[in-house]
Amino acid sequence: MKQEFKIIADLIESNTRVLDVGCGDGTLMEFLKNNKKLDIRGIEISKNNVQQCIGKGLTVIEGNAETDLSQFPDGSFDFVILSQTLQAFLNPEKVISELLRVGKKAIVTIPNFGYWKVRLHLLIKGTMPITRTLPDEWYNTPNLHMCTIQDFFIFCKKREINLYNSIALQNLKSSKITSTNLTLKNLTAVLGIFLIEK
Amino acid sequence: MNINVKIKSLIIDKPLKLDCGQTINNFPLAYETYGVLNKKRDNAILVFHALTGDQFVSGINPITKKDGWWSYAVGSDKAIDTNKYFIICANVIGGCLGSFGPSNINPKTNKVYGTTFPIITINDMVNAQYNLLKFFKIEKLFAVIGGSMGGMQALQFVSNFPNKTKIAIPIATTSNHSAQNIAFNELGRQSIMADPNWVNGDYSNQNKNPNKGLSVARMAAHITYLSKNGLQDKFGRKLQESDDLKFSFDADFQIESYLRHQGSVFVDRFDANSYLYITRAMDYFDLIKQHDGNLSKAFIDTKTKFLIISFTSDWLYPSSENKEIVIALNAIGADVGFVEIESDKGHDSFLLNTSSFLDTLKDYINTSYQNNK
Numbered sequence: 001m002k003q004e005f006k007i008i009a010d011l012i013e014s015n016t017r018v019l020d021v022g023c024g025d026g027t028l029m030e031f032l033k034n035n036k037k038l039d040i041r042g043i044e045i046s047k048n049n050v051q052q053c054i055g056k057g058l059t060v061i062e063g064n065a066e067t068d069l070s071q072f073p074d075g076s077f078d079f080v081i082l083s084q085t086l087q088a089f090l091n092p093e094k095v096i097s098e099l100l101r102v103g104k105k106a107i108v109t110i111p112n113f114g115y116w117k118v119r120l121h122l123l124i125k126g127t128m129p130i131t132r133t134l135p136d137e138w139y140n141t142p143n144l145h146m147c148t149i150q151d152f153f154i155f156c157k158k159r160e161i162n163l164y165n166s167i168a169l170q171n172l173k174s175s176k177i178t179s180t181n182l183t184l185k186n187l188t189a190v191l192g193i194f195l196i197e198k
Numbered sequence: 199m200n201i202n203v204k205i206k207s208l209i210i211d212k213p214l215k216l217d218c219g220q221t222i223n224n225f226p227l228a229y230e231t232y233g234v235l236n237k238k239r240d241n242a243i244l245v246f247h248a249l250t251g252d253q254f255v256s257g258i259n260p261i262t263k264k265d266g267w268w269s270y271a272v273g274s275d276k277a278i279d280t281n282k283y284f285i286i287c288a289n290v291i292g293g294c295l296g297s298f299g300p301s302n303i304n305p306k307t308n309k310v311y312g313t314t315f316p317i318i319t320i321n322d323m324v325n326a327q328y329n330l331l332k333f334f335k336i337e338k339l340f341a342v343i344g345g346s347m348g349g350m351q352a353l354q355f356v357s358n359f360p361n362k363t364k365i366a367i368p369i370a371t372t373s374n375h376s377a378q379n380i381a382f383n384e385l386g387r388q389s390i391m392a393d394p395n396w397v398n399g400d401y402s403n404q405n406k407n408p409n410k411g412l413s414v415a416r417m418a419a420h421i422t423y424l425s426k427n428g429l430q431d432k433f434g435r436k437l438q439e440s441d442d443l444k445f446s447f448d449a450d451f452q453i454e455s456y457l458r459h460q461g462s463v464f465v466d467r468f469d470a471n472s473y474l475y476i477t478r479a480m481d482y483f484d485l486i487k488q489h490d491g492n493l494s495k496a497f498i499d500t501k502t503k504f505l506i507i508s509f510t511s512d513w514l515y516p517s518s519e520n521k522e523i524v525i526a527l528n529a530i531g532a533d534v535g536f537v538e539i540e541s542d543k544g545h546d547s548f549l550l551n552t553s554s555f556l557d558t559l560k561d562y563i564n565t566s567y568q569n570n571k
Contacts, residue, residue, distance in 0.1 A: 017531070041533075047539070047540060050536075054535050054561070055558055055561030055565065056565060057566050057569050058535070059535045060535050061536040062537050062538055071525040071528045071529065072528055072529075
């Protein structure tokens with residue numbers, strides 16, 4: 001999802017230290033590196049992905065974000081990115097608090113379970129929704145904790161997390177999410193992108 | 199040991215103060231090089247060898263007539279490409295392939311040093327090899343790379359000389375020798391010392407050779423370089439010759455015969471006292487203690503880019519110990535990558551044809567060199 005990368009790149013200031021949590025094969029890291037002057041690191045759980053990243057010359061450590069973020073000191077990064085992986089953690093709440101400890105700011109993107117096609121799928125077919133951003137069956141999906149954009153808003157409010165910037169992505173169109181249009185964006189957005197700070 | 203082969207050697211005239219307190223001068227450091235140093239002198243890689251390695255990393259080892267110890271990794275178009283880089287490897291001091299070691303003759307007594315040779319540390323080994331930079335007029339190395347004890351030297355090198363290498367790749371190593379590893383080394387040393395031909399280390403002067411002791415030391419150590427699954431897959435309970443047990447103490451099982459062979463070929467190329475000295479150096483290695491209990495302090499001044507590599511089945515230098523180095527580097531925001539390679543070949547994985555390891559190493563070295571230009 002190139003559009004998501006562009007939005008993330010816009011949210012990040014140049015000459016900052018960035019950590020990409022769950023960096024996969026390093027596509028986002030490379031995109032950011034090519035577009036901005038950044039000191040960027042990654043952490044990734046899959047050996048194969050880590051080997052690919054290292055082969056590309058990216059600074060990536062093999063590790064599990066749920067346990068291995070603890071090695072980074074408080075505020076050691078300006079931005080910590082978590083792109084479409086929050087829902088795959090056993091304890092997303094703990095991961096968010098770790099992101100906000102390690103990073104001064106965090107960028108979290110989530111596939112929106114409130115998207116109308118997802119809702120319609122469940123309503124009409126009565127089976128777990130399968131879409132482009134949620135391609136797996138219920139029995140083999142890595143996603144354990146699906147949430148909607150609205151859920152994430154409520155979560156941030158409860159945990160006193162400052163939502164700096166919230167962006168809804170619908171195919172190639174992006175728009176700002178505000179408290180007044182939240183209900184609508186929760187229906188139309190495929191992906192939510194949030195810049196948060198404790 | 200055939201020492202008539204021409205061995206390149208540098209005589210280091212700068213006095214070197216050893217950790218034990220003694221100072222050594224005008225001592226030989228044997229080395230070998232591969233590839234060509236470019237005009238900018240920015241393509242040099244210093245490879246550090248492990249306990250029983252030597253300077254003959256690649257090609258045919260002129261002493262053993264076998265492939266160099268890291269031929270899978272170093273050579274034309276290999277992970278460490280001799281067409282692109284200038285690779286230097288030196289025999290560590292304390293060793294027995296031309297560098298200053300216990301098998302050298304003490305000019306004061308005209309006798310082989312034996313155990314009168316000073317105790318050597320990893321720090322001493324690295325400080326001795328640092329002279330190679332000046333010798334080759336290299337301002338800054340492109341890389342330092344080493345596995346096992348070679349990895350310890352790579353870590354010590356960056357700690358001692360924080361801005362003398364662009365990248366460092368310590369492989370299957372540790373920042374301090376564990377009790378288990380000290381125990382295995384002590385087992386090897388005691389085996390050598392229990393051989394009546396060791397004669398308190400004076401065997402060379404008495405025309406004796408503690409081959410039995412050294413060979414048992416090697417057999418024990420060799421087991422620690424493999425993994426249980428690796429051994430089971432390769433040997434299982436397979437018998438060596440007959441179809442049935444011989445009801446004797448001959449080598450019935452293939453694994454016994456294999457270990458005996460490993461022991462017997464080792465004594466032809468290695469000096470028993472060197473084995474004592476080098477294992478001692480490994481046991482004494484403690485980069486954490488050197489820095490007041492804080493490993494991060496060892497690297498606080500460095501801009502060197504690190505890649506730490508471990509192997510899943512390595513129980514001698516397990517991933518957890520390699521990760522401790524990664525954690526210490528992350529704590530100070532150093533540039534560090536880490537990968538644990540899947541392999542059932544144990545600690546020896548880094549010496550073998552482990553493709554995912556060699557591919558990752560190759561790509562990392564080449565992209566790091568390109569990005570650096």
